[in-house]
Amino acid sequence: MGQKRKKILLLGGTSEASQLVHCLQNNDSIEVIFSLAGVTKNPVLPRNVISRVGGFGGVTGLIMWLKNNQIDFLIDATHPFALQMTNNAWKAAKICRIPFLNLQRPAWQKRDGDHWYEVNSIPEAVKVLGHRTLRVFLTIGRKDILLFKENIIQHHYWIRSVDKPDDTVLPSHAEVIAARGPFDVQSEYDFLKQYHIECIVTKNSGGQTVYAKIDAARKLSIPVIMIQRPVMPQLPSVSTMDKAYQWLMSHLQG
Numbered sequence: 565m566g567q568k569r570k571k572i573l574l575l576g577g578t579s580e581a582s583q584l585v586h587c588l589q590n591n592d593s594i595e596v597i598f599s600l601a602g603v604t605k606n607p608v609l610p611r612n613v614i615s616r617v618g619g620f621g622g623v624t625g626l627i628m629w630l631k632n633n634q635i636d637f638l639i640d641a642t643h644p645f646a647l648q649m650t651n652n653a654w655k656a657a658k659i660c661r662i663p664f665l666n667l668q669r670p671a672w673q674k675r676d677g678d679h680w681y682e683v684n685s686i687p688e689a690v691k692v693l694g695h696r697t698l699r700v701f702l703t704i705g706r707k708d709i710l711l712f713k714e715n716i717i718q719h720h721y722w723i724r725s726v727d728k729p730d731d732t733v734l735p736s737h738a739e740v741i742a743a744r745g746p747f748d749v750q751s752e753y754d755f756l757k758q759y760h761i762e763c764i765v766t767k768n769s770g771g772q773t774v775y776a777k778i779d780a781a782r783k784l785s786i787p788v789i790m791i792q793r794p795v796m797p798q799l800p801s802v803s804t805m806d807k808a809y810q811w812l813m814s815h816l817q818g
Contacts, residue, residue, distance in 0.1 A: 581641035752780035
């Protein structure tokens with residue numbers, strides 16, 4: 565009889581998670597279960613890998629799921645702003661006594677020519693926008709749009725999203741553009757020019773997939789309200805897909 569395959573739960577939502585799945589899916593010694601939160605209605609799921617979409621029911625639900633599915637390793641490669649999921653995963657892994665790793669890509673760093681207003685939250689970003697009417701490219705995800713509707717109504721917003729946000733959360737002066745990245749610098753430059761964007765509101769998600777808009781904003785001297793990441797707990801973490809792969813291989817060999 566062959567050696568039992570190790571089971572890995574990979575919490576996805578980033579390009580690094582997809583890259584890691586691709587590296588692991590042909591390894592005969594492991595079985596990968598790829599999980600997404602379900603924020604996007606029609607997510608792109610990896611082929612030839614078991615996938616699941618949706619929450620676990622908090623820490624308690626995740627603990628039960630890990631035990632019922634006999635998971636050997638838990639890798640959290642969710643979005644850098646998915647603080648609750650990361651916390652839940654870390655706590656559940658400790659209780660279940662299984663190796664845990666957080667894969668978190670580095671945050672963007674301000675460069676010469678960038679005009680950033682760095683804030684720590686969505687409400688702070690709302691305040692920084694101020695009262696002078698602006699043409700704003702709002703790229704923060706669908707869940708946080710409502711605060712801009714409730715607090716400042718004079719601005720004109722362009723919201724680019726894979727799925728159209730619910731009309732109830734949209735500001736009165738908002739145009740939704742359906743699109744799925746990644747986008748290159750030239751297309752972002754053209755987008756900002758076409759709509760005469762005067763300010764960008766975004767999250768410091770890091771990585772290259774959506775960085776082109778920052779490059780384009782620098783070229784056009786457009787200010788960016790940059791929402792900084794939440795403070796993560798101290799936990800086992802690496803910054804690249806390659807390091808996550810090496811971590812897993814070393815545990816498998818050990």
